[in-house]
Amino acid sequence: DQQVKQNSPSLSVQEGRISILNCDYTNSMFDYFLWYKKYPAEGPTFLISISSIKDKNEDGRFTVFLNKSAKHLSLHIVPSQPGDSAVYFCAASVKGGTSYGKLTFGQGTILTVHP
Amino acid sequence: EAQVTQNPRYLITVTGKKLTVTCSQNMNHEYMSWYRQDPGLGLRQIYYSMNVEVTDKGDVPEGYKVSRKEKRNFPLILESPSPNQTSLYFCASSFVGAKNIQYFGAGTRLSVL
Numbered sequence: 001d002q003q004v005k006q007n008s009p010s011l012s013v014q015e016g017r018i019s020i021l022n023c024d025y026t027n028s029m030f031d032y033f034l035w036y037k038k039y040p041a042e043g044p045t046f047l048i049s050i051s052s053i054k055d056k057n058e059d060g061r062f063t064v065f066l067n068k069s070a071k072h073l074s075l076h077i078v079p080s081q082p083g084d085s086a087v088y089f090c091a092a093s094v095k096g097g098t099s100y101g102k103l104t105f106g107q108g109t110i111l112t113v114h115p
Numbered sequence: 116e117a118q119v120t121q122n123p124r125y126l127i128t129v130t131g132k133k134l135t136v137t138c139s140q141n142m143n144h145e146y147m148s149w150y151r152q153d154p155g156l157g158l159r160q161i162y163y164s165m166n167v168e169v170t171d172k173g174d175v176p177e178g179y180k181v182s183r184k185e186k187r188n189f190p191l192i193l194e195s196p197s198p199n200q201t202s203l204y205f206c207a208s209s210f211v212g213a214k215n216i217q218y219f220g221a222g223t224r225l226s227v228l
Contacts, residue, residue: 043205
């Protein structure tokens with residue numbers, strides 16, 4: 001079963017507009033969430049994260065929102081730039097215990113930002 | 116430069132021919148992990164290691180082996196590869212306690228014919 005789901009395989013946005021990427025999870029034990037960005041022929045690189053004790057985290061143009069009651073998080077990119085075109089993976093983890101370090105990933109969303 | 120290095124980047128092999136994909140990191144990370152990426156499934160964890168000589172299974176360990184004899188190296192071994200192991204493989208590493216912010220290698224694309 002897919003515990004982390006990204007239901008939109010792709011998203012197309014105009015340069016300068018907002019990109020919103022969504023992620024849903026089912027495991028209520030997840031308490032730390034991350035977004036990774038992946039360019040072709042490269043490995044995923046860490047973008048931004050959020051702990052379950054927060055509902056928002058900002059880093060420059062990137063903001064992640066967490067709605068624990070809905071088990072939903074989203075990544076906002078404002079303004080979007082052509083260089084943001086990549087695959088974005090949502091990931092979740094549980095602190096401590098036997099699951100330490102394990103990241104559970106969503107399927108990924110391909111973001112295309114048009115000039 | 117801090118990095119995770121995987122070799123080879125591309126590999127085509129035949130069913131049953133043993134192969135090893137190497138992974139090395141220069142950041143003194145305790146934690147290392149292998150993932151495979153398949154269309155529509157995202158990245159799934161194969162094996163991980165919390166430190167030297169400490170390894171454990173992830174979600175999809177069948178058909179794979181690992182070893183962690185040195186802190187910097189974490190090779191992935193396919194004793195008898197099968198076509199369903201055709202995939203894109205990533206090695207990752209992090210410090211224990213680093214909130215799971217893992218650093219990934221560039222990937223190894225494996226085709227088993």
